[in-house]
Amino acid sequence: MKKGIIISGFGGQGVMLAGNILCRAGMKEDKFVTFFPSYGAEMRGGTANCQVIISDTHIGAPVVQYPDILLSFNKPSYVKFSPRVKKEGRILVNSSLYKPEENPGPELIGIPANDIARECGSPIVLNMVMIGAFAAGTKILGIGSVKDSVPEVLTEKKKNLWDINIRAVEAGYNYLGK
C-alpha cells in the first residue's frame, strides 16, 4: 500500500494542519509517512496545498504528482488538482463551498464541511471534518489514530480546542460512515 494524498484549499482553512495530522495518524499505525508543503508566497486567503504519502514501504520523493486521494477545500483546488487524480482514485470535496458536476473518472464524494463544522460549534474546524471524512471514505487510516493525533498537533497550549476539533473529526467520519 502506498497512497499519495493532496490536500488543498485557501490559506487559513487549515490545509497544512490537516496534512500534519494525517501523517501523525499514519505513524501511529506504523506506516512510512512524508509531508511536503507548498511553500513560498502562501498567505491567508491565497491558495495552499500539502502532499502527504502514507505507505507500507520506504518513500522516495515526498512529492505527489498523481494523487490517489484529493481533499479539495475550495473551487480553485478542485480545478487545479482534480485532473491529476488517478482514475481509480477518489476526490473528497467540500461541497459547502463548491459542488462540482459528476464526471467519468475518479469517484467524487461531497462533504458539506463548513456546514458540519458550524454544527460542531465553529466553521473553522472544516479541516477536521474533512479528515474525519477521509478516514471513513478511504479506509487508509483508522478514525482512532486520526483523533488521537489532534492533541499532538494542537499541543497543550490549545487544550481548550481539543474537544471541538475531535468532535469535528467524528462528525466528518459519521457523515460518510453512517
Place this chain on the structure above:
Amino acid sequence: MKKLWKGNHALVEGALAGGLDAYFGYPITPQNEVPEYMSLRMKQEKRVFLQAESELASINMVFGAALTGKRAMTTSSSPGISLMQEGISYLVGCELPAVIVNVQRGGPGLGNIAGAQGDYFQSVKGGGHGDYRLITLTPFSVQEMYEMTRDSFDLAFKYRNPVLILADGVIGQMLEPADLPEKVPPRKEFPYSMDWILDGAAGRDSRFIRSLVMDEGGLEQHNYRLWDKFAKMEKEISWEEHGTEDADVILVGYGTSARINLDVYNSARKNGLKAGYFRLRTAFPFPSKRLSELSSRSGFLVTEMSMGQMVEDVRLAVSGRSDVEFYGRPAGGLPEEEKIYGILERMLK
C-alpha cells in the same frame, strides 16, 4: 522515539547538538525555517543568533567568529551561497573551521524556489577562487539533516576547513519521522589543538590569520599544505550501497535523487532485475575508488536534479570501463520513477 520533523528544523537541532556557538544568516526560501527556528532555539540555549543584512555580511561574520575558535555557521540557498563564495575561499585560505548549509533551489540566477541539485559543481569543484576543496556532505533524509549537521562541526575543526552541507529544497521542506534526542546533548569538546585562535595576546606572542601570502614561494608551500589536508580528508569518504554484489546496473544518486533511486531499486529487485543502489553521503571526498571497483562488473545509471554534474565524477571514476548513463531534470523537476525504471530495463537487456 521517532517524531515528525521538518528537514530544516532537524538541521537546527543538529547544529545545536554539534555545539554551535553562533549563527549568522539572511533569509531565503526554501530554508527560511532555519533562521526562524534557529532564532528561537539559540535564544533558549543562550547562544548567539544574528540576522545579518546580507549573505556577504553573514559569511564574514562567520569568518570573524571562527577566528576566535567559536563554532560558527551560516545557512542559505543557491543564490545566497553564490554571494558567499568569496568568504568561503577566504575561510579555506585562512584555515578556519565553519559550517555552511546550502538548501539548494532552482537556478541559474534567482531561479525559483523548488528543490534542485544544480550546485554540485559549485560545491565540490571550488565555487570561489583559488585551488581548494570543501568537505561536502549530502543528507538524504530528515534524520541525516540532523546527524550530518551535528557531525559537521567536528570535521570542520579536525581539518580547520569549512564543511558544506549540500541539501536541497525537498529535504529541507519535507516532514518525516526522525529520531532526535529530547534534549540538546552535552557539548562535546574536540581533541584538536586550538593554538591558532585569536583570543587576545596577553602573555603570548601575537598571532596572525590571513590568506595573503606574499613572500617568495610562500603561497605555493601554503597550497601544498592545504592539499596534504585535502588528501587526508579521504578518510571521511562515506556512501551507502545495496545489491551491488551481483548488480549489472547500479543506480547512483545523492539527496532527493537517491531517495527516488531507492524506490526504483526496490521495485526492480522485486521484479528480479539485477539492479544495484549507490548513494553518496560525501560528495567531497568522492568515493571514486569504490565506483572504480564496481565498474569491473556493473554499468551505472546516474540520476540528478540537474542536467548532469555528479555524473562527471562518476565517469572519471569509471574511466570508460563500463557504461555510464544519465537521467536528470533541472530547476525543480524531479526524476520520475517510471522513467528511471525504463532506462534501467533497457540497460539490462
